[in-house]
Amino acid sequence: MKKINVILAGWGGYGQFYADVLIRNPHGLEYSFRAVIDPFLREEDKVALDGLNIPYFDDLDAFYAEGTAELVIISAPIHLHRPMCETATRNGSTVLCEKPAAARLCELLEMREYETRYKKNIFIGFQWSFADPILELKRDLLRGVYGRALSGKAIVLWNRDVSYYNRSTGWAGKRKSKDGAYVYDSVASNATAHYLNNLLFLLGDGMDASAEVAEIQADCRRANPIETFDTCVLNIQTAKGQELLFIASHAADRNIDPIFEIVCEKAVIACDFSRDSGLLTARLPDGSSKQYGALNTPEQEQKKIVNTINWLGSAPGVEKPVSTVMTTRPFAGVIDYIFEAIEFKTFDREVIFDRADNRYYVPRLSDTLMDYYNSCECREIIHGL
Numbered sequence: 198m199k200k201i202n203v204i205l206a207g208w209g210g211y212g213q214f215y216a217d218v219l220i221r222n223p224h225g226l227e228y229s230f231r232a233v234i235d236p237f238l239r240e241e242d243k244v245a246l247d248g249l250n251i252p253y254f255d256d257l258d259a260f261y262a263e264g265t266a267e268l269v270i271i272s273a274p275i276h277l278h279r280p281m282c283e284t285a286t287r288n289g290s291t292v293l294c295e296k297p298a299a300a301r302l303c304e305l306l307e308m309r310e311y312e313t314r315y316k317k318n319i320f321i322g323f324q325w326s327f328a329d330p331i332l333e334l335k336r337d338l339l340r341g342v343y344g345r346a347l348s349g350k351a352i353v354l355w356n357r358d359v360s361y362y363n364r365s366t367g368w369a370g371k372r373k374s375k376d377g378a379y380v381y382d383s384v385a386s387n388a389t390a391h392y393l394n395n396l397l398f399l400l401g402d403g404m405d406a407s408a409e410v411a412e413i414q415a416d417c418r419r420a421n422p423i424e425t426f427d428t429c430v431l432n433i434q435t436a437k438g439q440e441l442l443f444i445a446s447h448a449a450d451r452n453i454d455p456i457f458e459i460v461c462e463k464a465v466i467a468c469d470f471s472r473d474s475g476l477l478t479a480r481l482p483d484g485s486s487k488q489y490g491a492l493n494t495p496e497q498e499q500k501k502i503v504n505t506i507n508w509l510g511s512a513p514g515v516e517k518p519v520s521t522v523m524t525t526r527p528f529a530g531v532i533d534y535i536f537e538a539i540e541f542k543t544f545d546r547e548v549i550f551d552r553a554d555n556r557y558y559v560p561r562l563s564d565t566l567m568d569y570y571n572s573c574e575c576r577e578i579i580h581g582l
């Protein structure tokens with residue numbers, strides 16, 4: 198197996214997940230953690246990196262002036278993904294880029310062009326598309342084990358406080374960055390994006406394809422003083438007529454961890470992150486079931502690193518990751534459409550600012566959204582908040 202050079206762009210925030218795994222190397226992978234790219238490192242970060250003997254640079258060009266890397270992991274703000282992918286692939290690196298691939302669909306298509314032009318892959322870090330339970334389920338769905346998938350739904354309610362929106366370089370909840378680049382940050386495109394992408398991914402026609410989208414209805418609202426939205430109800434119809442419901446909020450009064458369900462002709466597939474570490478299960482009408490394993494575990498979240506490094510290092514028996522730029526195109530299309538076509542409204546219900554917790558919330562919103570979710574049966578979709 199080849200030993201590869203890995204660099205990490207974006208040290209803070211979610212970058213710390215990558216930093217931790219790359220430094221500890223709990224899976225004994227063959228790589229060298231070659232450098233960190235981040236122009237906003239704090240003094241203590243620099244001291245820590247010096248202690249680890251890992252050099253740091255302000256940008257990718259500065260790194261490439263003196264080194265090469267087989268893999269660049271991008272965990273920087275959304276609007277930097279496309280330009281960083283261009284620099285990385287042009288310099289001969291494969292990329293594992295955090296989700297969402299880019300703000301706009303046209304940028305994602307440019308990223309596809311970089312892959313072709315520079316003959317390098319860009320994988321997108323939607324971790325559930327690398328996780329064993331999801332991949333095994335998808336193989337069964339594609340083999341028709343459960344018949345046709347008819348509908349799917351997902352809900353996740355995670356309140357985020359004011360400091361979440363004010364963190365880092367000030368891009369959270371923004372349409373555009375200070376220098377005019379598209380960000381399109383929202384509850385649906387960022388923290389809960391996994392669960393929307395996962396519905397589309399599982400209903401795709403191939404391992405590296407997601408379901409094509411035909412129609413979208415969206416109710417997008419904000420309780421926080423942000424430009425975009427912190428709460429949404431999305432009704433999506435796929436090109437094959439499957440109906441999807443996606444509900445997410447950062448302004449709910451009570452947190453509800455991700456729950457999703459896919460109704461097929463011969464089974465109901467369900468996962469609830471608050472139970473059994475998110476055990477993914479297919480239940481059949483005769484009372485039998487198949488368990489695919491727990492999804493909400495550190496090991497499954499780390500699969501995106503493990504699989505990408507092992508594939509690049511030509512480890513035996515390792516398949517190419519399927520979470521590619523084009524796999525996430527339908528997800529990007531949904532987000533692009535929402536930002537282009539939907540008016541984001543402020544809540545017309547009471548909004549409370551909880552000074553002690555430094556957060557906004559809408560009283561009874563969790564119950565309202567959970568009731569919507571529970572009452573939505575196969576092919577019966579509820580509109581509006």
Ligand SMILES: NC(=O)c1ccc[n+]([C@@H]2O[C@H](COP(=O)([O-])OP(=O)(O)OC[C@H]3O[C@@H](n4cnc5c(N)ncnc54)[C@H](O)[C@@H]3O)[C@@H](O)[C@H]2O)c1
Pocket residue numbers: 206207208209210211212234235236237238255256272273274275277295296297322323324364365366387388
């Ligand atoms: N997969 C997941 O579960 C998950 C979870 C959280 C965030 N994310 C994704 O990770 C990405 C980063 O999000 P975040 O919340 O950590 O953001 P953040 O703003 O909190 O942190 C981003 C880091 O990038 C650095 N950075 C800023 N400009 C840079 C530049 N020009 N070059 C290099 N580094 C730069 C910042 O200094 C900071 O250290 C986003 O795409 C987000 O959607 C994924």
